[in-house]
Amino acid sequence: MSTLYTHSDENKRLTWIYITGFLVFVIGVGYVFAAAMDNSVILYVAVIFSVLMSFGSYWWSDKIVLGMSGAKEITHDNAREIFHLVENLCITAGLPMPRIYIIEDSAPNAFATGRDPEHGVICLTTGIIQKLEKSELEGVIAHELSHIGNRDILISTVIVVLVGFVTLLADWFRHWAFWGGKDNDNNNSGQLRLLLIIIAVVLSILAPIAAMLMQLAISRKREFLADADGALLTRYPEGLARALEKISADQEPLEAANRATAHLYFANPFKGKNVSKFFMTHPPVEERIARLRDLNVN
Numbered sequence: 567m568s569t570l571y572t573h574s575d576e577n578k579r580l581t582w583i584y585i586t587g588f589l590v591f592v593i594g595v596g597y598v599f600a601a602a603m604d605n606s607v608i609l610y611v612a613v614i615f616s617v618l619m620s621f622g623s624y625w626w627s628d629k630i631v632l633g634m635s636g637a638k639e640i641t642h643d644n645a646r647e648i649f650h651l652v653e654n655l656c657i658t659a660g661l662p663m664p665r666i667y668i669i670e671d672s673a674p675n676a677f678a679t680g681r682d683p684e685h686g687v688i689c690l691t692t693g694i695i696q697k698l699e700k701s702e703l704e705g706v707i708a709h710e711l712s713h714i715g716n717r718d719i720l721i722s723t724v725i726v727v728l729v730g731f732v733t734l735l736a737d738w739f740r741h742w743a744f745w746g747g748k749d750n751d752n753n754n755s756g757q758l759r760l761l762l763i764i765i766a767v768v769l770s771i772l773a774p775i776a777a778m779l780m781q782l783a784i785s786r787k788r789e790f791l792a793d794a795d796g797a798l799l800t801r802y803p804e805g806l807a808r809a810l811e812k813i814s815a816d817q818e819p820l821e822a823a824n825r826a827t828a829h830l831y832f833a834n835p836f837k838g839k840n841v842s843k844f845f846m847t848h849p850p851v852e853e854r855i856a857r858l859r860d861l862n863v864n
Contacts, residue, residue, distance in 0.1 A: 627680075659708075
């Protein structure tokens with residue numbers, strides 16, 4: 567039987583293995599495109615543009631997401647019970663107190679954002695506060711605090727940069743190949759150049775899809791890690807498991823969610839849609855619950 571500590575360590579190792587593989591994949595795709603175009607300048611421009619755009623999104627990510635979700639900040643005076651629940655968990659975890667926001671929506675869900683623990687944000691729907699028992703809500707909040715403590719927003723931003731880079735580069739290459747891509751060299755390297763162009767065209771179609779699948783795989787792995795760390799924080803995995811059961815059984819979709827923010831939420835905010843596991847933003851709820859109930863708190 568797994569312990570909380572071994573489960574958390576395993577998830578951390580797998581996450582960094584995925585990220586390393588993602589980096590190698592991106593570098594390989596960039597190299598093939600640059601070789602096929604015989605122009606490294608376009609590669610540098612794409613990298614700089616993607617980094618600058620993603621840097622801005624990362625720096626103001628909390629404001630952007632909260633604005634898109636219609637969330638309102640609460641204080642100790644108008645939500646003492648929630649404030650104290652978050653505060654006690656932060657003391658246990660050794661984390662700074664995050665700002666707390668509420669979304670007026672009866673669908674039960676939650677998310678965390680903020681670029682680092684010093685700028686962390688916990689956002690809860692009114693539905694999750696009303697429908698969960700205290701131990702269940704504590705498990706959800708511990709899960710979201712684990713995202714903040716593990717700097718998942720930073721990792722997610724790095725992955726967004728890489729996915730954006732691959733997609734942008736693939737688009738540019740397809741335009742070059744169909745409108746301006748010609749081999750002007752009349753030497754023995756012509757056949758090799760043609761082979762590189764064929765490979766690059768195939769990559770330009772498949773690479774963005776592969777990059778997105780890698781992004782979703784890492785996102786799902788971070789959810790498993792936050793589940794394990796959240797259970798470690800409360801010392802009560804059953805509370806988090808029961809919260810997952812209640813939220814998954816509630817079929818009310820979250821009106822404030824959209825495709826851009828769906829991966830942030832504690833559970834899939836879009837209910838009643840069957841999606842292949844490869845394209846899911848979250849791991850299957852049944853698997854998350856089974857893992858939590860397999861954990862040993864001793």
